[in-house]
Amino acid sequence: MSEPGAVVLDTPQLQPPEPSVGRKAMGLPLGLLRTARPRQWIKNILVVAAPAAAGELLTKGTFLQLVLVFVLFTAAASAVYLINDARDADADRAHPTKCRRPVAAGQVPVPVAYAAGGILAVLTTAAAVAWCNELTAALLSGYIAMQLAYCVWLKHVLVVDLTVVTTGFLMRAMIGGVALGIPLSRWFLITAGFGALFMVSAKRYSEAVQMEGKGGATRALLDQYTTGYLRFVWQLAAGVAVLAYCLWAMESGGTSNGSLLPWRQLSMAAFILAILRYAVFADRGTAGAPEDVVLHDRALAVIGLVWIALYALAVADL
Template structure:
């Protein structure tokens, strides 16, 4: 009895803050960045551009591709946070990430991330086309290489993040066997580079004098160079889109308005409006910029409507 009493009176170690049964699953979910999943909606871009979005087969395949791409992207986030756990603990805001805070053990993050990184391409090979699985595997490999070393390589980091967006936009068309238009690839690629470089420029402006505190490579860039990149990318994206729109001399069907040509106005306005935030140094995550600015959201909806009518008339 005395031994039992002594055991009960012995001070117990404090329970971790995330000791509830749901703490680990919720921590894994948070580490997977649910807010970033909206980017994976880009998988519908190529089918929508080709006017092949609303068949039952297309919707089923695109839902599957969206889920698999989300799993692949989540794998990268988990492995990245496990790898950067020590550095994140010293950061004023990143220290609250579940892995850095101890809510998710590093080994668990590595294990779950590794499983998702393997299972996503395998599932794509089983339920989609081999080319879809190859593209997804290439995305995972490229993003893991980015986490390990490429994010520290000047210019290459911009190219890798841009390519990630382009792969999202391509994979829906690849899964459905839709030929990818050269105008689609050029506009999407340089549009992504515009947003990525605008975000980097904004980070550099906001963290002037202490850029390395958030992203070490920012100390290697100048704001003038990043401004040049986003201006160049915006110009090429607009030019490619206008060339696509003007490729048709008139309307595709006799009674329709020239929606392709009219959509140029909305596209250019959207780029110009987004450039306002880039120039101010407040262009953060693209989805945040669009949702924060009502005018940009309205312009975007008008462009989507015009683009949809153009595809329907094509």
């Protein structure tokens, strides 16, 4: 209350500035782009895995074909992200970080996310049929169908949800070889499959640790898994992946074609170190964002580069 005789001035309260027309116009496209998860696109580099493992990465015509497959797989994954975020908007609003996603935050309306995802899925499937061989188109179409089934139903089925996400990674690793007609080694498939299961189950374990007691509000099955079970799964997967890789590396039996050292066998040390290093984050419950772990941990990055160098020397028979 003012003192008697005091002069009272009307001071208008400051209001936050209204967003400009340009910012409003850019809000929806930027929201759709964010929903497409650009940071997740790094996962699709796995399309080079099979050609690299077979030593076919630098052959004529390989590069352009792999770029096409990478773009198509990225578009397919983005379509699924859009539809998934539209379906999970209510649940994401209860999550401490997912509530900032554009659909959950209201930046992208749910019907728009559904429409954009559906159109992108149809266009990606049509492009695969037109520009890729039959097996590649079938694999990509199967990926989209499986992931959409996951969004609607399969993510609510215990254990099957882990299997579907793992299979998605395995399809990424396979599709480069399928597109180029490269036979896929059984050891490659086992290593890639269980390596993917290791990362998927470690991610789910981290989510369960961080959201313990309220998992059902953010991911349908988190409250049905125990942390002990998820720990068992990622430990089992890590062990099988290491064993399969070692058997794969030892299959060549030592140096060949005048190689200076048994590079493939030496790469086992780097591979095992990478698994052990990633397991540190899994054990802490901080592997909820695998791309952040891979991109931001310097030791893991160095180990990965050493492994790539050793495997490249093995492929080149130097």
